[in-house]
Amino acid sequence: MRVGQGIDVHAFRDDATRPLILGGVVVPDSPGLAGHSDADVVTHALIDAMLGAAGLGDLGRHFPSSDPSLEGVSSLVMLEQVLVKLSDAQWVLTSGDVSIVAQTPRLERHLDAMSVVLSEKAHCVISVKATTTDHLGFIGQGQGIAAMAVVLLEER
Numbered sequence: 001m002r003v004g005q006g007i008d009v010h011a012f013r014d015d016a017t018r019p020l021i022l023g024g025v026v027v028p029d030s031p032g033l034a035g036h037s038d039a040d041v042v043t044h045a046l047i048d049a050m051l052g053a054a055g056l057g058d059l060g061r062h063f064p065s066s067d068p069s070l071e072g073v074s075s076l077v078m079l080e081q082v083l084v085k086l087s088d089a090q091w092v093l094t095s096g097d098v099s100i101v102a103q104t105p106r107l108e109r110h111l112d113a114m115s116v117v118l119s120e121k122a123h124c125v126i127s128v129k130a131t132t133t134d135h136l137g138f139i140g141q142g143q144g145i146a147a148m149a150v151v152l153l154e155e156r
Contacts, residue, residue, distance in 0.1 A: 010145060018032030055089075
């Protein structure tokens with residue numbers, strides 16, 4: 001067994017047409033996040049934790065922002081590709097836990113949907129929860145969102 005941890009942070013983007021996507025779920029009535037892909041910090045943190053646990057590096061190594069073919073790509077597509085990489089390396093994801101840190105928007109009503117989407121894609125239980133920073137720092141000032149993830153892998 002191996003444990004991995006991941007973290008990702010993105011600032012809000014000043015573009016009303018960009019959707020906010022967290023854990024593969026569109027969160028309405030909020031600006032989207034800046035990033036080369038869909039900027040899904042939840043899925044990015046989960047992927048980073050998976051890659052780290054398997055000793056396969058990090059998100060940027062496998063999906064560099066310098067790659068024009070990845071512009072706007074869904075993080076769920078990246079998640080599927082990483083699951084294949086884990087399988088090729090003889091690892092299976094058995095569980096995951098993600099914490100979102102966001103002052104805004106309020107995420108309570110979207111957390112279950114995120115968990116369902118990620119669990120279905122990952123073929124195991126992925127729990128998703130959220131907290132705030134009580135208005136401290138850039139997240140507390142509503143400038144961005146962070147996510148942290150922990151995963152457990154088992155040898156195939």
